[in-house]
Amino acid sequence: MINLVLFGPPGSGKGTQAQKLIEKYNLKQVSTGDLFRYNIKNNTELGELAKTYIDRGQLVPDQVTINMLINELKVPTSTNGFIFDGFPRTAGQTEALEHIVEEQLNRPIDLCLSLVVDDEILVERILKRGETSGRTDDSNEEIIRNRIQEYYAKTAEVAELYKKQGKYVEISGVGEIEDISQKLFTEVDKIIN
Template identity: 80%
Template sequence: MINIVLFGPPGSGKGTQAQHLIEKFNLKQISTGDLFRYNMKNDTELGKLAKSYIDKGELVPDQVTIDMLIDELKKPTETNGFIFDGFPRTATQTDALENIVKEELNTDISICLSLVVEDEVLVQRLLKRGETSGRTDDSNEEIIRNRIKEYYTKTAEVAELYKQQGKYVEVNGIGEISEISNKLFAEVEKIQK
């Protein structure tokens, strides 16, 4: 089983590359953003709980996110593993994910793939995306820079933990999409041997 933690700042191409990894290795992507939207839209108990925090402008506690993740992993699926996107973001969440994967899937996180792109390139990509996506957070340079800064601040400790485990790999996220995909594929294939 292949379990990938996929990192990349906003605009790094993470969404595109996740799709290529899914197709190549028959993986299922678990995005915490998607889990929140699904649970709130379907009015699940966890969705109602998450919404109660969000409506007050508070962060949803880790345990609510973790419970959503466990529910998702328990669903039957015919895949070769998972891509975790948007989780973990802290050392505490990293430990939680390690435990969940061990308990629910009887395996480990295989690798943490991190797409690396210079900040200026990210800003230009997001501004360009903002012209067509309609996303307001992609059309304001100040907000974009803040999102990028926040990403690095939040993920630094998680990257460090995976580095200590020898599971952290940085891949240059600039170039042709297929070239970047092939670099990611090569890293995953190394761990399969």
């Protein structure tokens, strides 16, 4: 079993590369965004609680997100591991995730893969995506730049924690999709072999 954290700012190609990793290694993607949507749509107790914060424009407390994550990891799966997307975003969340996977899966986080892309390329990609995505936050350059800066500010401490553990690898997210995938596969293969 392998447990990966996939990092990357908005527009870095994280969604595309997550799918490539899932297909190659038979992983289950655990996305906090998907967990929120599922729990809210299905009116679970955690979904109702999360919705009260979201409706007030507040961040959902870590413990609510962590409880959703624990519930998701308890669901039986025939995959070879997990890829965590959108979590962790803070040092506290990183420590919580380490504890959760050890407790629920009897395995640590093996690797944090970070897609690195120059900010100007990120802005260009997101604006282009905005032409077809219908998302208003993909069409406003100021909002895009704020999202990118917020990402860096929040995740810097997470990167440092994984660097200290020797589990952090940066991969350039610029180039052909297949070439980027191959670089990610090479890093994952190092921990499998």
